[in-house]
Amino acid sequence: MTTYDELPDSAHSPPALSPIEISLESDEPLYRQLRRALEHQILSGVLNPDVALPSSRALSHELGLSRNTVNAAIQELVATGLIEARPRSGHFINTTLLNNGSKKLDRARLSDGSIDWESKIRAIPDRNLPEITKTKNWQSYPYPFVAGQVDPDEFPRLAWARALRTAMDPEHLPFSVRDAIDEDDPLLTELLCHRVLPSRGIHVSPENVLITAGSQQGLDLLAQLLVGPDTTVGVEDPGYVDAKHAFTRVGGQLVPLSVDAQGMVPPWKPLDIVYVTPSHHSPTNVTLDPSRRLQLLTRMRETNSLIIEDDYDSEFRYRGKPTPALKALPHSDHVIYLGSFSKFLAPGLRLGYIVAEPELIERMRTHRRYSIRHVPGHTQRAMALLIDSGQFHRTISRRRTQLRKKWETLTSALEEHLPWAVPFPAGGVSVWIQAPPQLNCRELAEECLRRGVVIEPGDPFFLSPEDNLNFFRLGFAAIDLDSIEPGVLLLSEAIASLLDHD
Numbered sequence: 001m002t003t004y005d006e007l008p009d010s011a012h013s014p015p016a017l018s019p020i021e022i023s024l025e026s027d028e029p030l031y032r033q034l035r036r037a038l039e040h041q042i043l044s045g046v047l048n049p050d051v052a053l054p055s056s057r058a059l060s061h062e063l064g065l066s067r068n069t070v071n072a073a074i075q076e077l078v079a080t081g082l083i084e085a086r087p088r089s090g091h092f093i094n095t096t097l098l099n100n101g102s103k104k105l106d107r108a109r110l111s112d113g114s115i116d117w118e119s120k121i122r123a124i125p126d127r128n129l130p131e132i133t134k135t136k137n138w139q140s141y142p143y144p145f146v147a148g149q150v151d152p153d154e155f156p157r158l159a160w161a162r163a164l165r166t167a168m169d170p171e172h173l174p175f176s177v178r179d180a181i182d183e184d185d186p187l188l189t190e191l192l193c194h195r196v197l198p199s200r201g202i203h204v205s206p207e208n209v210l211i212t213a214g215s216q217q218g219l220d221l222l223a224q225l226l227v228g229p230d231t232t233v234g235v236e237d238p239g240y241v242d243a244k245h246a247f248t249r250v251g252g253q254l255v256p257l258s259v260d261a262q263g264m265v266p267p268w269k270p271l272d273i274v275y276v277t278p279s280h281h282s283p284t285n286v287t288l289d290p291s292r293r294l295q296l297l298t299r300m301r302e303t304n305s306l307i308i309e310d311d312y313d314s315e316f317r318y319r320g321k322p323t324p325a326l327k328a329l330p331h332s333d334h335v336i337y338l339g340s341f342s343k344f345l346a347p348g349l350r351l352g353y354i355v356a357e358p359e360l361i362e363r364m365r366t367h368r369r370y371s372i373r374h375v376p377g378h379t380q381r382a383m384a385l386l387i388d389s390g391q392f393h394r395t396i397s398r399r400r401t402q403l404r405k406k407w408e409t410l411t412s413a414l415e416e417h418l419p420w421a422v423p424f425p426a427g428g429v430s431v432w433i434q435a436p437p438q439l440n441c442r443e444l445a446e447e448c449l450r451r452g453v454v455i456e457p458g459d460p461f462f463l464s465p466e467d468n469l470n471f472f473r474l475g476f477a478a479i480d481l482d483s484i485e486p487g488v489l490l491l492s493e494a495i496a497s498l499l500d501h502d
């Protein structure tokens, strides 16, 4: 294998660097322009897949960009799987992905580029918001501390297969295959009301419930119906990135609300909507303090404002009991509650729900009708059968036990091997780590990938990412228990190598 720097000068062929044009005038962030340019060169076959890409130092020197900008572009390409980091050799084009995608590539070549799509596609106002970069091929790394994924081996596949098959029995079949127009599966909403929501302290009837394709669709529906160009939306800072996109895409004005060890600080000035993750704040996992909950509820009620409560992983608390939802408190009509099956079972099922006042539920139902109609009936009925059989609750409790073990292993390995101390709130499916200010965690993520460890840089969770480069997140739902400690050791080596350079 040849690295870029080992090649004779003549082999450092100009196509790698010279055609890249970066405009300082463009609205598009520099790192995205660079990422697009590199992506174009890779897909159009200009770059030699047997030769390492130029190092970030070389690119930054050649293009007059900062190392951070270049690293952010490279990081995104790694996350898409288009390039991969090879230990001690640099970044290479992922030829497996390219070959699998060669049909797509041929089609791309058929286009003569005569359509100016930029002028045809409506401008969406979230262009400048950071995006979480996900390492899509995380399963090929030995130490995947990815967030938002689960270990496929822990999915109750036999129980789910049984539920899917039963959902095809004559009494269930019509609900599995019908076009329900704007309706949900009545068995699922009934069971949610009687067997799932009460454990969060919520007692409602089916007219209060809408089934969604995951909480993300819930956020999108709420944004479409409640947020417009003048709507102020308070968001936790740091906070869940994809919620900020949903609100900004429809023109909402984001107002950052800071987060400390008691959770989000309630807003002092009136806001139209506040989006909050009270059980385990995303991404720090702190639980919103009871007095802050009351303050928030009272203030938002006084100003006739709405609260969107995202309760995405409430059950995963490893010490003490889960706190009841905000929606469970008295006078919480103005709280709209989002639940998800992604963390309990699997995000790929795309199943979640909204609990709100019937008037809002009906309006969202109509809106959903004109996009996806409804979540697939077969999935809804299978989920209902899983809950009804008791398997759903058994799965949650098994999952909680597995995650508790992983959480304990991870936090004690971090206590032992991290060169600084970190507080670990006892809940959630990831840990959030603040590093010393001089440690750039985008570079750390790259350094880790070279060692087979996937971590998530934390800066995109902030509204001003460039000022917050010293944070990262370790998800622990997908990695297996035995890989946690060796993964943390490699992480600590990567940290030491970067801190030593300073």
Ligand SMILES: Cc1ncc(COP(=O)(O)O)c(C=O)c1O
Pocket: 148, 213, 214, 215, 216, 217, 240, 277, 282, 310, 312, 339, 340, 341, 342, 347, 351, 352
């Ligand atoms: C805080 C938070 N809310 C919502 C979601 C979306 O979940 P779903 O898979 O149900 O769309 C996620 C996913 O990671 C999340 O972290």
